[in-house]
Amino acid sequence: MTAIQDMSLFTSIIVIFISAAFTDNILLARFLGMCSCLGVSKKVDTSMGLGAAVIFVTASTAALNFLVYQYILIPFHLEFLRLITFIIVIAAFVQLIEMIIERFSPALYNALGIFLPLITVNCAILGISLFMLNKPYGFWQTFAFGLGGGFGWFLAITLIGGIREKIREEALPNGLAGPGITLIIIGIMSLAFVGFSGMIKI
Amino acid sequence: MADTAKKIFIKGLWEENPIFRQVLGVCSTLAVTNLLANTLFMCFGVMFTTALSSLTISALRNYIPRRIRMIVQVLIIASYVMMVDIIIKALNPDIHRFIGPYVGLIITNCIIMGRAEAFASQNRPWPSFLDGIASGLGYSLILVAIALIREPLGFGTILGYALPAREIWWHQWTIMVMPPGAFFMLAIATWIGRNLSPATPKRQG
Numbered sequence: 001m002t003a004i005q006d007m008s009l010f011t012s013i014i015v016i017f018i019s020a021a022f023t024d025n026i027l028l029a030r031f032l033g034m035c036s037c038l039g040v041s042k043k044v045d046t047s048m049g050l051g052a053a054v055i056f057v058t059a060s061t062a063a064l065n066f067l068v069y070q071y072i073l074i075p076f077h078l079e080f081l082r083l084i085t086f087i088i089v090i091a092a093f094v095q096l097i098e099m100i101i102e103r104f105s106p107a108l109y110n111a112l113g114i115f116l117p118l119i120t121v122n123c124a125i126l127g128i129s130l131f132m133l134n135k136p137y138g139f140w141q142t143f144a145f146g147l148g149g150g151f152g153w154f155l156a157i158t159l160i161g162g163i164r165e166k167i168r169e170e171a172l173p174n175g176l177a178g179p180g181i182t183l184i185i186i187g188i189m190s191l192a193f194v195g196f197s198g199m200i201k202i
Numbered sequence: 203m204a205d206t207a208k209k210i211f212i213k214g215l216w217e218e219n220p221i222f223r224q225v226l227g228v229c230s231t232l233a234v235t236n237l238l239a240n241t242l243f244m245c246f247g248v249m250f251t252t253a254l255s256s257l258t259i260s261a262l263r264n265y266i267p268r269r270i271r272m273i274v275q276v277l278i279i280a281s282y283v284m285m286v287d288i289i290i291k292a293l294n295p296d297i298h299r300f301i302g303p304y305v306g307l308i309i310t311n312c313i314i315m316g317r318a319e320a321f322a323s324q325n326r327p328w329p330s331f332l333d334g335i336a337s338g339l340g341y342s343l344i345l346v347a348i349a350l351i352r353e354p355l356g357f358g359t360i361l362g363y364a365l366p367a368r369e370i371w372w373h374q375w376t377i378m379v380m381p382p383g384a385f386f387m388l389a390i391a392t393w394i395g396r397n398l399s400p401a402t403p404k405r406q407g
Contacts, residue, residue: 029381031232035312038225083287083306084280091273120272123229123310130303175396179225180389187385194380 013144016137020148023197026124027156028190030131033124037157037186038179040118042168047161050115051154055147057097057119058128061090062146065129066139086129091120124153160185207332214336220313221344221388222395227313230304231345232384238361240301241349243294247286247305249338252314255279256322256334263323275318276309283308313337344395348387352378 007015026032033054041047065086073079098116101109119125128149132142163185172181220226227248234240258278259266266274287305291298298305308314317337322330354360356379358368365372377383 031229031381031384032307034228034232035226038228080284080288083284083309084277087276087280087309091276120276121310121312121315123307126310127229127303127307130306134303173393176389176393180392180396183385183389183392187382187389190385191377191382194382
């Protein structure tokens with residue numbers, strides 16, 4: 001197995017995307033973004049809306065945070081400020097996007113707008129930015145990592161939304177309805193995704 | 203005063219338990235409970251941050267403009283999390299290597315934001331501090347319980363010490379320390395917790 005540094009840029013980008021989306025699925029293997037997932041995944045439509053917003057924001061903020069970390073924090077030896085810097089970058093980016101969308105595309109704003117404030121506190125976004133620090137990635141590889149992570153989250157929440165729509169009318173044991181049964185569904189899905197592990201190692 | 207303190211603790215620990223009642227902050231619950239040692243460090247971090255950020259936010263609540271209160275709260279929380287991060291790194295670098303990213307994620311842990319919004323922004327500093335501790339304790343209660351089941355079943359150890367005579371009877375149940383085990387354990391914890399304390403206190407019959 002070749003290490004990620006020995007691959008050509010293009011191959012490594014594809015490998016990183018697939019591994020971030022499937023083998024290392026951010027929701028099912030890294031447990032991130034559970035809160036908004038449990039809250040929002042009642043319907044497929046809303047799941048997909050939030051998922052799409054997450055893909056966009058993770059990919060962009062991962063790239064932005066990479067640049068900030070490499071070119072501002074490291075040269076000035078301010079690595080200990082990374083947490084506070086990343087969260088400011090994410091919050092500011094989400095705010096900016098919200099304003100831009102509201103101004104230029106009211107239709108898109110109506111579809112995605114309500115999800116954008118939720119995203120600042122979605123741990124998947126900050127999680128991707130923190131996990132990338134432990135990896136020897138360049139700029140485009142980080143971008144692929146963010147894109148893949150967001151896509152994996154989109155995939156997982158859409159699937160969960162689909163299953164939850166089906167079971168809404170079922171009779172469930174007392175106390176298990178709502179988050180309980182959703183966690184069991186996620187557990188079973190995560191069993192399936194564990195099957196991917198070992199396919200790619202990065 | 204003592205009465206309200208007692209009420210706050212009962213609410214945080216049981217009636218409005220952040221994990222099984224409000225289902226907040228579950229990301230870290232799932233990630234760090236495979237080893238009890240990781241769990242204890244994480245609980246310390248969450249309790250420290252919730253208590254002190256509630257105290258600070260409550261003390262500043264009349265000075266924060268409403269429009270920007272979210273970002274101010276996030277910044278206050280982030281500065282406490284930075285302290286926790288540095289403390290854990292100094293105390294135990296090995297554990298920090300594993301739970302490091304999740305310590306950073308305390309910032310987006312919904313329990314802390316939730317308490318800041320629901321309690322600290324309307325109450326005086328001292329009750330807010332107690333409320334933060336109580337929520338942190340409620341969180342720790344469930345986390346330690348889950349870790350106490352996952353670690354013995356998955357690794358055959360408790361806090362790294364082997365169970366007595368484990369060669370004879372114990373068989374490794376790997377799924378418990380893998381992600382699916384975490385989801386199933388949390389589902390069971392939610393189920394039990396919700397059955398023991400029903401949402402509507404008045405039961406029929």
